[in-house]
Amino acid sequence: MQALAYRKGPTNGQASSPIARPVDKVVLRMELREFAEQILFAQTLEEKLRCPASITDERPGQAVMAPEMPGRPLELQFKPKHTGKVNIPGVHDLERPEQRGRLLHFFANHELLATELMALALLRFPDAPPAFRRGVLQTLKEEQQHTSWYLRRMQECGITFGELPVSGYFWRSISPMENPLDYLTGLSLTFEQANLDFARFYSRGFAQVGDAETSRLLERIHQDEIGHVAYGLKWFRKWKNPQQSDWEAFCRQLKFPMSPQRAKGPVFNIEGRAAAGLDREFIEELNVYAHSKGRTPSVFVFNPFAEGHIAQGKAYTPNQHQKLLQHDLENLPQFLCRQDDVVLVEQRPSAAFLTTLKQAGYVVPEFVTLHAGRIDAAEGLRLRKIGGLSPWACGPDSQELFEPLLPNVTSGSKHPRDYYNEDIAKLYSKEWSAALLRRVLVKCTRDSAESIGVPRADNHPISGSECWLCSEREVGVGAGTFTEAIERIDAIRRRGHQKVIIKEALGVAGHNAIRLLEPELLETQRRWILSAVENGRRLVIEPWLERELDFSIQSEMRPGGLKLIGYTGLLNDWKGQFRGNWAWPGFSHRISLGLERLFPQTPGIHKIILSLYSQISLVLEEELQKVGYRGPVGIDAFVYRTVEGECRLKPIVEINPRFTMGRLTLELMHNLAPGKMGTFRLISRKLVLSEGFDTFSLWAQAAAERLPPRREGEPVPKLTQGFVCLNDPERAKVCLAVFEVNEPEKGIRPRMDTDERR
Numbered sequence: 090m091q092a093l094a095y096r097k098g099p100t101n102g103q104a105s106s107p108i109a110r111p112v113d114k115v116v117l118r119m120e121l122r123e124f125a126e127q128i129l130f131a132q133t134l135e136e137k138l139r140c141p142a143s144i145t146d147e148r149p150g151q152a153v154m155a156p157e158m159p160g161r162p163l164e165l166q167f168k169p170k171h172t173g174k175v176n177i178p179g180v181h182d183l184e185r186p187e188q189r190g191r192l193l194h195f196f197a198n199h200e201l202l203a204t205e206l207m208a209l210a211l212l213r214f215p216d217a218p219p220a221f222r223r224g225v226l227q228t229l230k231e232e233q234q235h236t237s238w239y240l241r242r243m244q245e246c247g248i249t250f251g252e253l254p255v256s257g258y259f260w261r262s263i264s265p266m267e268n269p270l271d272y273l274t275g276l277s278l279t280f281e282q283a284n285l286d287f288a289r290f291y292s293r294g295f296a297q298v299g300d301a302e303t304s305r306l307l308e309r310i311h312q313d314e315i316g317h318v319a320y321g322l323k324w325f326r327k328w329k330n331p332q333q334s335d336w337e338a339f340c341r342q343l344k345f346p347m348s349p350q351r352a353k354g355p356v357f358n359i360e361g362r363a364a365a366g367l368d369r370e371f372i373e374e375l376n377v378y379a380h381s382k383g384r385t386p387s388v389f390v391f392n393p394f395a396e397g398h399i400a401q402g403k404a405y406t407p408n409q410h411q412k413l414l415q416h417d418l419e420n421l422p423q424f425l426c427r428q429d430d431v432v433l434v435e436q437r438p439s440a441a442f443l444t445t446l447k448q449a450g451y452v453v454p455e456f457v458t459l460h461a462g463r464i465d466a467a468e469g470l471r472l473r474k475i476g477g478l479s480p481w482a483c484g485p486d487s488q489e490l491f492e493p494l495l496p497n498v499t500s501g502s503k504h505p506r507d508y509y510n511e512d513i514a515k516l517y518s519k520e521w522s523a524a525l526l527r528r529v530l531v532k533c534t535r536d537s538a539e540s541i542g543v544p545r546a547d548n549h550p551i552s553g554s555e556c557w558l559c560s561e562r563e564v565g566v567g568a569g570t571f572t573e574a575i576e577r578i579d580a581i582r583r584r585g586h587q588k589v590i591i592k593e594a595l596g597v598a599g600h601n602a603i604r605l606l607e608p609e610l611l612e613t614q615r616r617w618i619l620s621a622v623e624n625g626r627r628l629v630i631e632p633w634l635e636r637e638l639d640f641s642i643q644s645e646m647r648p649g650g651l652k653l654i655g656y657t658g659l660l661n662d663w664k665g666q667f668r669g670n671w672a673w674p675g676f677s678h679r680i681s682l683g684l685e686r687l688f689p690q691t692p693g694i695h696k697i698i699l700s701l702y703s704q705i706s707l708v709l710e711e712e713l714q715k716v717g718y719r720g721p722v723g724i725d726a727f728v729y730r731t732v733e734g735e736c737r738l739k740p741i742v743e744i745n746p747r748f749t750m751g752r753l754t755l756e757l758m759h760n761l762a763p764g765k766m767g768t769f770r771l772i773s774r775k776l777v778l779s780e781g782f783d784t785f786s787l788w789a790q791a792a793a794e795r796l797p798p799r800r801e802g803e804p805v806p807k808l809t810q811g812f813v814c815l816n817d818p819e820r821a822k823v824c825l826a827v828f829e830v831n832e833p834e835k836g837i838r839p840r841m842d843t844d845e846r847r
Contacts, residue, residue: 210276721749808830
């Protein structure tokens, strides 16, 4: 189909007042092409809204090129492209007539744009089937009527069309259409489908403020839009690839910068879409689809084995269980995101699963699929501006993955070294964490001595550390050779600690450690130590302590310093391996772990420990600034019981310069109603089988029946109770992440059961 230039758009300076010019006598009969030209190129509103009594389509003519913009009076010409988003009033603003008028002004421009785009389609595709062109004409006439209705109500609210800026986004996005399928995808299934949400939502909003007339008008438009979407869907199905589902064809046909996100409004109208004939798959996929509509997104990825890559470099390969674990949990960064952000995954979560998360009140971000662990060169993400890069952990693997996106980053550095380098790698070492703890303890001892007889301003000096704080003897020590390791073990045992734990300084969480619980070193333990040091791995050796309470402190290193995010309890098994986190109300500023029960001999222990962590934060902030680290930081800690039966605090077990499940728990807590407790757990297949279930899905179904999610409150409902699966139980292979919301007294106890302690 040949496209010919036909006519330029409006000339600057040609302004006219809408509804002010005298209207020419009514034209009784007009050719469709002439009618479309009148609407597209006329520079008065009267001509754009005028419709003859009879229209014929006997001379469709040749195709025309789309003008840069349609003909319009000066006051209705599009605002400059980069002058920012038009903010439309919300439902809470509709009590005031002028705000109602502003909203109707926004709607009127959209209806006028639709009218102009339909006129353009008639001129662009003169060879389209006559039945298709008749349908476009009928829809166009209804859009003219909608515009007129909005103009009348707008003027009654004291607003004149054109006194506010109008956007040309949809014109710029849809007018380059190359074929009728582009038109149907961009206008009928995007622009008009979104109006199903806007019209229904604001119809109810106007009714709430007592404006019944506008409410009825919007409901009538809503019914018309159902018909418009149904018309577009009929022809879309006729012309799309029959091998593709409606949803697949829709996503493939949309042209950048359009995305399915533009086909949604403020509240998703399932009933309207079903009435228009959209199938269940399409409705479910669109409901959970997310894509930035303006804010520059940050990009997240779940890479839990960064420490393995740091320790072993290119030689590191996760074992099969670890690969399956990463596969199962790869969507978890979605709970760290805002709605416009992006999560990279190997397999996008199913629409059915994402729907359950949305119903529970959690944001569903955009998911972009990796190809063989890399961002595909054809992937649109490489063409978009990126607000920031947020791997689960900064390491050589995330550095390699994100390198293609660095040129697009708009905030922060574009240099790979600023996201990961040798200095940042040192932060992952357990030996580095032990050295920092030793430095803190030395400082506490010095401050304690200096504070004798000298009151501190906060009235909570860190004094009497022998009563509640561990000593340097409980701090891990490094070893690089077999001889050094044996010497460290013997020294710890001479001090009275028979049980010892040895960890690789760099190792994947929960792995690369052995416990020496027997009186003498076993041959298997000797071989483990020898193998580690011969492969160049440093070890950290420390006493095995009988833990009473595990917890974590979650922070974020920002340009302005280290910011506290909050505190969580830790659920670990008797080996110290992670099983879950829990958080109580007030998690952002209180530890809330029952410390008074564990330290009855130390009044005010809660405030004393908070003071300690304030000092630790200052020391840690200084260290992070030295290496230029920005991002999440977690500190694991625990309270243990001595052989004499007294409790002591080990304030730093290890420091994690990455996201952790504790940080994830705190982000999940923001969706909870006040006063509720949240518990995050990782459920293994072994546990599921032990409880009599064959699959994760059956186990999750029973758990949800026991504690179904419930949301209450206004204006945004929050979870008051419930069991929520955080990854898809239908797809899980080895692990299911779950979150349980309950009253604090009904939550999981913050300590291990006796039979777990062996």
